[in-house]
Amino acid sequence: MATGSNTSNNRKTSTQSSKLSTSRSRGDQFERRAEQFLLGQGLELQVRNYLCKLGEIDLIMRAGHTLVFVEVRYRKNSHFGGAAASVTPAKQQKLRRAAYSYLQSRGLNxxxxPCRFDLVACEGSDIHWIPNAF
Structure with a gap:
């Protein structure tokens, strides 16, 4: 009986893992689209998916002398506020902390x-770039 319960849990975990993998794959796809869009706007890529214990920054780019920390958000449509609205104050704080970590790791402050935080909001097939979003 315990085996049947364990098998059920394994299926559930496998399904959850598959959904997470699909979601991550979709996220990677939109991060690449945002990167290509920003490169077309004249920004230069510095780092993809900077990860530290304080959080993750999707893209770190340079616009002239300014370091640009970019959050990429995707939503199928704008129901429930859309992609831009999904960057809550808590998420903004987490991004700031990760950015400070990045700067410190390079001996900067x-x-x-000069730094700014940009948002690239992807909704359906539309890309909205919001420089200096927060």
Whole structure:
């Protein structure tokens, strides 16, 4: 009987893992689209998917002398506020902390290095770039 219960749990975990994998794959796809869009706008890629214990930054780019920390959000449509509305104040704080970590890891701080936070909101097939979003 315990085996049947365990098998059921394994199926559930496998299904959850598959959904997470599909979601991550979709996220990667939109991050690449956002990257290509921003490259077309003249920004230069510095780092993809910067990860630290404080969070993750999808893209770190450079616009002239300014370091640009980019959050990419995708929503199928704009119901429930859309992609831009999904970047809550808590998420913004997490991104700021990860950005400070990135700067510190390179011996920099925001007084030495001009920085900004941009948002690329993908809704359906539309891309909306919001420079200096927060």
């Amino acid at each position: 925001e007084s030495q290095q």
